[in-house]
Amino acid sequence: MCGRTACTLAPDDVPRACGFRDRGGKRRQPRWKDGDGNKYFPSHNVSPQSRTPVLVCSSHFGGEVQTEDRTLAAMQWGLVPSWFKGDPKGFGYKTNNARSEGMMTKGFFKGPLQKGQRCVVLADGYFEWQTGKDGKKQPYFIYFPQNKGEGGDLEDKPEKGEGGNLEDKPECEKASDLEVKHEIGEGGDLEEDPGAWRGRRLLTMAGIFDRWTPPEGGEPLYTYTVITVDAAPATAWIHHRMPAVLDGEAAVRDWLEHGRVPLNKAVELIRPQECLTFHPVSTVVNNSRNKSAECVVPVVIGQEKPTASSKMMSAWLQKGKPAKQDKAEKTPPPNPKPGPPTPKPGLHLSPSAGLMSSWLKRGAKEEERDDKNPSKKRKT
Numbered sequence: 001m002c003g004r005t006a007c008t009l010a011p012d013d014v015p016r017a018c019g020f021r022d023r024g025g026k027r028r029q030p031r032w033k034d035g036d037g038n039k040y041f042p043s044h045n046v047s048p049q050s051r052t053p054v055l056v057c058s059s060h061f062g063g064e065v066q067t068e069d070r071t072l073a074a075m076q077w078g079l080v081p082s083w084f085k086g087d088p089k090g091f092g093y094k095t096n097n098a099r100s101e102g103m104m105t106k107g108f109f110k111g112p113l114q115k116g117q118r119c120v121v122l123a124d125g126y127f128e129w130q131t132g133k134d135g136k137k138q139p140y141f142i143y144f145p146q147n148k149g150e151g152g153d154l155e156d157k158p159e160k161g162e163g164g165n166l167e168d169k170p171e172c173e174k175a176s177d178l179e180v181k182h183e184i185g186e187g188g189d190l191e192e193d194p195g196a197w198r199g200r201r202l203l204t205m206a207g208i209f210d211r212w213t214p215p216e217g218g219e220p221l222y223t224y225t226v227i228t229v230d231a232a233p234a235t236a237w238i239h240h241r242m243p244a245v246l247d248g249e250a251a252v253r254d255w256l257e258h259g260r261v262p263l264n265k266a267v268e269l270i271r272p273q274e275c276l277t278f279h280p281v282s283t284v285v286n287n288s289r290n291k292s293a294e295c296v297v298p299v300v301i302g303q304e305k306p307t308a309s310s311k312m313m314s315a316w317l318q319k320g321k322p323a324k325q326d327k328a329e330k331t332p333p334p335n336p337k338p339g340p341p342t343p344k345p346g347l348h349l350s351p352s353a354g355l356m357s358s359w360l361k362r363g364a365k366e367e368e369r370d371d372k373n374p375s376k377k378r379k380t
Contacts, residue, residue, distance in 0.1 A: 002097055002205070002226045002243045004285070005046045005123040006141070006296055007053065009200070011037035014053050014122065015072060016197045020249055022068045030070035033061055039074035044295040046123070047288040048078045048096040054209065054224055055120040057256045065259035075119075079225040080212045081108050088212055088221060098208055098225040100244060100270045109225065112210045116258030118266065120246060121207040121226055124200060124296070127285055128239040139285050140238050141296050142278040144201045144247075204252055206244040206270055232272035245273040 009017055014037075015029045022028055039051050046052055051074040058069035079095040080088040095108050103109040125143025132138065209224040227244040235242055246252050251269050254261045285295040 002126050002128075002228055002241075003048065004127040004288070005052070005203075006044045006125055006127070007046055007123045008042045008044055008293075009053075009124075009202070010042060011040055013199065014040075017199060017202050018055060018070070018072065018122070019197050020070070020253075028068070028070070030055060030072045033071050033073045036072065036074040043291045044293050045127075045285055045288055045291050046077070048093055049076060051076050053122045054207065054222075055122060055204075055252075055256065056209065057116075057118075057258060059259060060117065066257075067259075068253075068257065070256065073222055075209055075222040075224045077226075078223055079108060079112075079208065079210055080221060080223045081111065082210050082212055083111075084212060085215065088223075095225050097228045100227055100229045100267075103208070103227060104267070109208050112208050113263060116263075117209050117211075118255050118258055119207045119209045119224055120252055120256060121205040121224060121243075122202045123205065125203050126205075126243060127281070127295075128235070128242075130238045137283075137286075138301060139281050139283060140278045141281045141298075142235060142238075142242075142276050143203055144275070145277045146201060147198075203243075204246045206246055206255055227270055229270060229272050232274045232276075234274045235276060235278065238278070242272060244270045245276065247273055247275050 011032070015031065019027060019029045040053055041051070043050070054073050054075045056071050056073060057063070058067050058071045059065045061071050061073075063069050063071075077096055078091070078093055079098070080091050084091065098106070098109045103113065125141050127139050127141055129137040129139050206227045207224045208227065209222060212221045212223065214221075228241045229244050230236075231238075231240050231242040246255055246269060255266055255269055258266070279298040280301050281296055282294055282299050284290050284292075
């Protein structure tokens with residue numbers, strides 16, 4: 001499955017990272033739909049129900065069916081079918097993934113696919129959890145290999161053998177192959193492309209989207225699901241499922257252009273991909289409320305640095321433990337005439353503790369009076 005991703009590019013950088021060349025060799029960039037760039041918020045820890053950048057063919061927003069133009073939309077993760085009649089809030093948790101084995105027959109996904117509503121979900125990478133023999137889960141961040149010196153490298157990446165690099169992994173299209181160079185002339189020579197994106201190469205995952213309109217009218221809600229397949233051997237030891245990754249410009253083009261590539265041909269792109277790399281990350285990513293860069297920083301398993309929250313909890317526990325010991329060790333001996341309790345520095349009695357103290361003092365006075373006048377002892 002794919003239930004958590006990271007997408008950290010600024011809204012203005014996403015179109016540049018999605019730049020492409022059409023069949024005529026002209027450089028193109030997608031545009032955000034109706035100011036959707038303002039609806040997308042970068043995050044190192046994206047969970048279902050969030051809005052993330054999704055690439056679609058512009059024909060879905062008024063363009064020609066055969067167009068090569070692409071549009072960026074900030075869609076909500078978790079598909080809500082157009083025919084759904086209830087409250088869509090929370091529905092998408094059931095459909096954040098679409099298993100490739102059943103997507104052609106399941107009602108949620110069959111209709112959108114037949115309408116050509118194919119999309120490409122963009123992310124820096126996705127998270128997956130490996131369950132160890134002891135039942136503990138170790139998170140990993142999985143993504144396309146990045147070009148050195150082009151803004152894609154992660155600092156302090158673990159060495160080979162620590163879960164960082166894959167040995168003998170298949171070659172995949174590099175960012176430089178996709179954009180930095182392009183063919184010129186009839187001989188197919190290559191020249192440097194000064195306007196090409198040289199930052200992080202985004203992970204491109206095959207998805208399905210739909211458009212839900214409120215029954216009472218209002219702004220339509222665009223939602224999507226990530227298609228999943230059996231994991232490739234390179235990552236199957238982490239988890240048995242993975243997103244359907246589209247590797248390279250040709251695969252992205254064929255998945256998006258529903259007017260040119262029929263569904264029965266497009267589904268041939270839905271298959272496991274070996275061309276990924278990964279590294280272990282901190283368990284801080286387990287909590288979807290944690291959005292910081294700490295979620296993707298490589299760690300060495302067994303040597304994970306304590307997080308700010310764990311440090312705070314540890315300090316709180318250490319502060320509370322000695323206090324209990326001091327109370328047990330320094331309790332004064334009983335006083336035959338107990339007086340008001342002397343608070344320790346920094347110790348404040350709660351209202352309930354004050355009532356208990358008053359009750360105990362009252363009982364001690366009555367016992368002392370009974371001892372002096374045995375004839376007036378209370379019967380028990």
